[in-house]
Amino acid sequence: EPEVTQTPSHQVTQMGQEVILRCVPISNHLYFYWYRQILGQKVEFLVSFYNNEISEKSEIFDDQFSVERPDGSNFTLKIRSTKLEDSAMYFCASKGPGGGVTQETQYFGPGTRLLVL
Amino acid sequence: SQQGEEDPQALSIQEGENATMNCSYKTSINNLQWYRQNSGRGLVHLILIRSNEREKHSGRLRVTLDTSKKSSSLLITASRAADTASYFCAPPYTGANSKLTFGKGITLSVRP
Numbered sequence: 001e002p003e004v005t006q007t008p009s010h011q012v013t014q015m016g017q018e019v020i021l022r023c024v025p026i027s028n029h030l031y032f033y034w035y036r037q038i039l040g041q042k043v044e045f046l047v048s049f050y051n052n053e054i055s056e057k058s059e060i061f062d063d064q065f066s067v068e069r070p071d072g073s074n075f076t077l078k079i080r081s082t083k084l085e086d087s088a089m090y091f092c093a094s095k096g097p098g099g100g101v102t103q104e105t106q107y108f109g110p111g112t113r114l115l116v117l
Numbered sequence: 118s119q120q121g122e123e124d125p126q127a128l129s130i131q132e133g134e135n136a137t138m139n140c141s142y143k144t145s146i147n148n149l150q151w152y153r154q155n156s157g158r159g160l161v162h163l164i165l166i167r168s169n170e171r172e173k174h175s176g177r178l179r180v181t182l183d184t185s186k187k188s189s190s191l192l193i194t195a196s197r198a199a200d201t202a203s204y205f206c207a208p209p210y211t212g213a214n215s216k217l218t219f220g221k222g223i224t225l226s227v228r229p
Contacts, residue, residue: 033216043160043205043219056216091159093217104148104167104209106217110159 002026004109006092012115013082021077021112023092031095032075033106034067036060036088043091049075082116089113120218121149121189121206129226136193138223140206141186147209149182150217151191154203163191163204196227 005024013019025032034046048055049067057065066078075094079086090113093106124139142149151163166173166182166189173180179192193200203222209215 035217042221043154043217045216045218048216089157093160105150105162105165106207106209107162108152108160113157 004092004094004107006090006109006112008112009110010113010115012117015084015116016081019079019082019114021079021090021092021114023075023077023094023109024073025075025092025094026107027073028097029094029107030097031055031106032067032069033093033095034077035091035093035108037091037111038085038088046077046090079114082114084116087114087116120220121208122220123204123206123223125223126221127224127226129228130196131228132196132198134196134227136196136200136225136227138191138193138204138225140189140191140208140220142189142206142208143187146184147215149180149189150207150209151178151180151189152205152207152219154205154222156202160205193225196225198227198229201225201227 007022032049035043037043045058047057047061064080068076089111091111092109095106121140121142148165148167150165152160154160164175164180166180177194182189203224205219205222207217209217
């Protein structure tokens, strides 16, 4: 069964450094998302991406964050200058098309655990 | 906010028992999705129920939806220790690009 993959599974970085989190969505999907979950807290929406542009972003997704789909398979989240509070699990998700349940369901990757020191 | 709110916050049952988890939401939906998250792991999609459906089954899972009450329930029958996880309902905002908003979830513990 197709699945969303994410690399790396863990990343440790120093405060102020740039990190790029990578995701490979399910191949025929068109809608892409990033969410994050700070330890012990809710899963929070960061950004959605469709047709090579951001569709919606949350308040968390400030100028330090950017997303890109550099080719037909990867979807990346960049944090330009990491802060301690960026430490979290970051999840990528993708959705549709396909019709029916497949079109409406968001499928999540296993996550990247980011630790900012 | 369209966040789903799950109830109870925690549930502990014996293996073999059924687990019932509830979700309430605030505004109109096209569908409602349930997810599972094992500790420290990713979110696994369990089941999607559309707004025009009242009940849906998938293996040992049964989901109901009452749009008049803006509520849904997830029933896991004959629970197993492997069902121990956090469970979330996620009512998407309407629209093709709809984001999901998650509540605090329900922590289910199934004792062997």
